[in-house]
Amino acid sequence: MAGETMALISTVTVGAGGASEFVFDSIPQTYTDLMIVHSTRQSGGVSFAGVNTQFNSSATGYSSRRLYGTGSGTASDSQSGNSAIPSGDANASSSTSNTYTTVTMYVPNYTGSTNKSTSSESVSEANATTAYQFMVAGLWANTAAITRVAITSTNGNFVQYSTASLYGILKGSGGATVS
Amino acid sequence: MPTPTYVPLANVTLTSTASSVYFSSISQSYRHLVLVVAPSSTSDTFLYLQMNGIGGSSYTWGSMMGDGSGTYVNQNMSTETFDLVPNVGGAANAICTVNFFDYTATNKNKAITWRTDRPSNGTIQGAGTLTTTGAITQIRVWEYGTNVFGIGSTFALYGIAG
Numbered sequence: 001m002a003g004e005t006m007a008l009i010s011t012v013t014v015g016a017g018g019a020s021e022f023v024f025d026s027i028p029q030t031y032t033d034l035m036i037v038h039s040t041r042q043s044g045g046v047s048f049a050g051v052n053t054q055f056n057s058s059a060t061g062y063s064s065r066r067l068y069g070t071g072s073g074t075a076s077d078s079q080s081g082n083s084a085i086p087s088g089d090a091n092a093s094s095s096t097s098n099t100y101t102t103v104t105m106y107v108p109n110y111t112g113s114t115n116k117s118t119s120s121e122s123v124s125e126a127n128a129t130t131a132y133q134f135m136v137a138g139l140w141a142n143t144a145a146i147t148r149v150a151i152t153s154t155n156g157n158f159v160q161y162s163t164a165s166l167y168g169i170l171k172g173s174g175g176a177t178v179s
Numbered sequence: 180m181p182t183p184t185y186v187p188l189a190n191v192t193l194t195s196t197a198s199s200v201y202f203s204s205i206s207q208s209y210r211h212l213v214l215v216v217a218p219s220s221t222s223d224t225f226l227y228l229q230m231n232g233i234g235g236s237s238y239t240w241g242s243m244m245g246d247g248s249g250t251y252v253n254q255n256m257s258t259e260t261f262d263l264v265p266n267v268g269g270a271a272n273a274i275c276t277v278n279f280f281d282y283t284a285t286n287k288n289k290a291i292t293w294r295t296d297r298p299s300n301g302t303i304q305g306a307g308t309l310t311t312t313g314a315i316t317q318i319r320v321w322e323y324g325t326n327v328f329g330i331g332s333t334f335a336l337y338g339i340a341g
Contacts, residue, residue, distance in 0.1 A: 005337065006185040032335070033215070067245025067302050076301070078247025108217045108274055109333060117217070119274045119296040135245070135304060137274075137296030171335045175189025178197040 005172070006035070011165040018043060018157035022164040024149045027110075031168030034107040036149060038164035039100045042092040044155025048124055048132060049092045052084035053105060054150045055116065059083040061141035068134040084152065088122030088134035092155055096126040100162065105138075110146040115139060184340035185213070191334050193219070196327040200334045202318045205282075210341025212279040214334070216263075216320055218270040221329030226263040226270040228277065229319045230289065230309055234259045240307030246300060253305075260321075261307050263293055267300040270322075271329070282315040289315060 009031075012022050022038065042049045054062075063080040068088070079086065090101035105120035118138035125131050151164055186209070189202050205212070218226065229238075236257040244251045244266055253265045263275050277293040288308050295303040320334060 005187045063298055065245065065247040065298060065301050067243070067250060067304075074245075074250045076245025076247055076250050106215075106274065106276065108215060114220070114331070115272070117272055117274050117296065117298055119276065119294055119302075121294070135294070135296075135302045137298045137300075137302040139272075139298030169185070170187060171190040171333075172187025172337075173190055175202065175336070176191040176334060177201045177203065178191060178193065179199045179201070 005170040007168045009166045009168050012163065014158050014160055014162040016160050018159055020157050021150050021152040024166045027147050027149065027166070028168065029111045029145060032109065032171040033169040034110045034146065035167040035169060036105040036151070036164065037167070038103050038151055040090050040162040041100045041159045042090055042153045042155050043157045043159050044092045045094060046092045046155055047095040047126065047130065048089035049153065049155035051087045051090045051101065051103060052152045052154060053087055054084040054152065055140050055142070055146050056144060056148050057150070058142060062139065063141070064136050064138040066134055066136045068132060071129050071131045085118060085136065085138035085140065087120050087136060089124055089132045091124050091126065096128065099125060107146065112145070113143050115141045115143060116146060186338045187335065188338050189336045193328055193330055193332045196329060198327050199319055199321040200328070202336050203316070205316050205318065206338060207283045207314060209338030210281065211339040212282050213337045213339060214277040214279070214318065216275040217333045218273055219329035219331035220271050222269070222271045222332055223322055223326035224269045225323040225326055226273065226275060226295070227321050227323060228261040228263055229321070230315050231311065231313060231317050233309065233311060237310045238307060240305055242303050242305030244301050244303045261291065263295050263305065264297065264303070267295065267297045267303065272299065273297040279315060285312055285314055287312060
């Protein structure tokens with residue numbers, strides 16, 4: 001009988017002191033895909049600040065293409081040669097109070113020996129004209145299995161009550177035909 | 180006791196090239212389905228999806244895309260298939276996640292949404308409808324003509340309880 005396949009590996013909640021990053025280390029290599037979900041707010045004195053995702057402490061090989069809405073328009077950008085994948089712009093201290101940005105990132109075949117593609121989306125709402133929704137196609141051009149994930153703030157720290165959770169997703173077997 | 184959900188129903192990793200992957204006799208025990216497709220680097224140009232062997236002019240879909248320099252929309256009405264990678268130059272190295280809602284319902288047409296991300300080309304959000312009130316029992320993911328999915332391409336189907 002089939003069972004659950006989406007398992008919580010680890011979850012972190014930021015305390016009163018804040019935190020500059022979330023780190024998931026020694027990730028089990030027993031799943032097929034990873035899903036990372038975080039809800040964050042940054043302490044910097046701006047309305048929105050970038051949130052980055054980095055694998056295996058590597059600061060090279062990242063690129064992305066993004067489609068996003070700003071509340072008053074749409075745009076698309078591409079980035080290469082980055083030190084991490086930019087997941088979107090997160091709520092910071094000058095944005096609507098008690099409002100946190102939600103990001104979901106999916107990483108298929110994270111233990112495989114090919115480059116790692118990612119699919120992510122984020123929502124940064126605010127009671128203001130400017131608010132963001134991002135869709136991001138990311139790439140870490142590295143064939144190593146992913147054993148570590150770091151989610152970092154770019155303007156101050158992640159504030160109290162920010163959370164991040166790492167899930168492992170396990171594939172089934174069989175059940176498909178090929179031609 | 181919690182109900183199991185996000186249950187793996189089927190999975191295949193290609194050990195030789197293929198033009199179609201079929202998920203047949205899909206369990207009718209869930210509310211929604213999630214399909215995750217990751218074509219390998221040697222895959223060709225297309226990533227199409229059909230259900231229940233239906234072709235003809237039964238599919239209508241729309242999508243929006245950003246390619247890093249501009250934003251675009253696509254729409255196709257009364258066509259023979261869903262096109263999951265319009266305007267991104269191909270399926271190789273893409274990640275495609277498809278949601279099938281209320282797939283067992285027999286009183287509504289079938290709705291799907293999808294995300295396709297191809298880091299070298301762009302990101303897509305799409306939605307579509309298949310004009311059939313039949314329950315979905317088969318899903319076909321396919322290339323067009325002589326095009327193929329490369330070795331190492333993965334296709335995984337999950338059931339969502341509800």
